[in-house]
Amino acid sequence: MATRVRPRNKRCAVIGGSGFLGRHLVEKLLDRGYSVSVFDICPSCEVPGVTFHRGDLCDKQALLSALKDVSLVFHCASPAPGSDNRSLFERVNIQGTRTVIEACIEVGVQRLVLTSSASVVFEGTDIKNGSEDLPYAKKPIDYYTKTKIEQEKLVLNACDKEKGFLTVAIRPHGIFGPRDPQLVPILVDTARRGKMKFIIGDGTNLVDFTFVENVVHGHILAAERLRPDSPICGKPYHITNDEPVRFWDFMSEVLVGLGYDPPRYHLPYILVYGLALLLWLLAVILRPLVSFKPTFTPMRVALAGTHHYYSCERAKQDMGYKPLVSLKEGIACTVQSYPHLQKGD
């Protein structure tokens, strides 16, 4: 069978395409008629029709050969936020992103879409309907977020209309959906260990959880709107479900959908935060002797007990963004996709 040669603007690469978001993005790009290459350190992207390049994004030579003939690059690779390997975050998110930019410019890539994070402005205290005008966090909640800030700055500053290299950053928040390796698995693991009985605070704090297909939609819209005359060049955009929800209602709906009891009893936020801080300190002090990873880290307690939701008005205005899947539909689809995490299995 003859292979169809696509115009260069329909040839793209997804760095991090084997991951949760990356793989959903790859599938949608194929549906939309793009030819897709995946570049990832992990070889699990077995999507038919995709050219796979295994490599580390810090390796410029490997990138140069993978990005040849590509005009559009999505960069959604990162070490998992749960890792406490600071030098890995720094190497991949900062130095690696620098290498991605250099490689893109060298091979003549015209558009680079970065997956950043809404948490780049979060310091552990309430954010209600935050816009993209909020300053970067001076005290980011963890080292992962610190490197996401530097990464976003690098990509946005690299935008150069004269050189024909256009960039944009998408800031999702709380991505969930089928095949998510983080949110639902952590929740179920906590429930299975009998630790999902308590609501931290009064349970009314609103948060954004964003269905993965909406995040993918935001990325593709941004890529397709990224032209020299567009207002989106060199800017960050929040992409959310536009339906802030109580953190504990969302958790309860997923838990109940999977057959577990929802949390019932309230604990004061300040008490849990203080305990988490103490545990974290203990883990640091005892690290040379024993290694343990507390479930309740200060960062997690802050995420579970404060408001953090963001406005996506700017994405609506500048790129015609509108969530495609409601929260209710997204939760139903997600719960259905995890039969092995149902209670009793």
Ligand SMILES: NC(=O)C1=CN([C@@H]2O[C@H](COP(=O)(O)OP(=O)(O)OC[C@H]3O[C@@H](n4cnc5c(N)ncnc54)[C@H](O)[C@@H]3O)[C@@H](O)[C@H]2O)C=CC1
């Ligand atoms: N999952 C979430 O709730 C959110 C995620 N994000 C961002 O979205 C992006 C995608 O996240 P997920 O899909 O959840 O993560 P993931 O861990 O499922 O995917 C990341 C991918 O990057 C690859 N990767 C890591 N280091 C690499 C390297 N040195 N070279 C090449 N590939 C490498 C991994 O193998 C993996 O396939 C990340 O940039 C993350 O910071 C932002 C906000 C929220």
Ligand SMILES: CC(C)=CCC[C@@H](C)[C@H]1CC[C@H]2C3=C(CC[C@]12C)[C@@]1(C)CCC(=O)C[C@@H]1CC3
């Ligand atoms: C909205 C947002 C940024 C979500 C990010 C995903 C994770 C940070 C959360 C997914 C499951 C959450 C969770 C907790 C904290 C935040 C998550 C890890 C707890 C550990 C908070 C304290 C508890 O009582 C148990 C929770 C389990 C689930």
